[in-house]
Amino acid sequence: MEIAIIAHDGKKTEMVQFLMDFKAVLQAKKITLISTGTTGKNAEKAGFKVEKFLSGPFGGDAQIAARVAEGKTDMVFFFRDPLGMHPHEPDIAMLMRLCDVHDVPLATNPATAELLIKSI
């Protein structure tokens, strides 16, 4: 199973903490992690193996959206910062739209991600 992890800057610490909290599940279920660039670097520093795409503002969200459209990504954990402004808002909207188009589970905060990860 492939899970995409993406976090805006204000949420990267929460993403790493989430991965640490569920490390055992990720390993036991043989989850492949993919990510936008900087989120992936943070996860790697914490010891996770991640396939990194471009950084979000440079097209990383769009690359992950394409994988969702192609049926390659099974779940998306996208910890958005609702208080921040993002120059690539159209790409963010596209990713969320394509999750809905293809009925791919999308968690936009840690509480929902926890419910999803406990379901696999």
Ligand SMILES: O=C(CO)COP(=O)(O)O
């Ligand atoms: O901007 C992002 C999501 O929209 C995240 O990108 P980074 O992981 O490269 O910071």
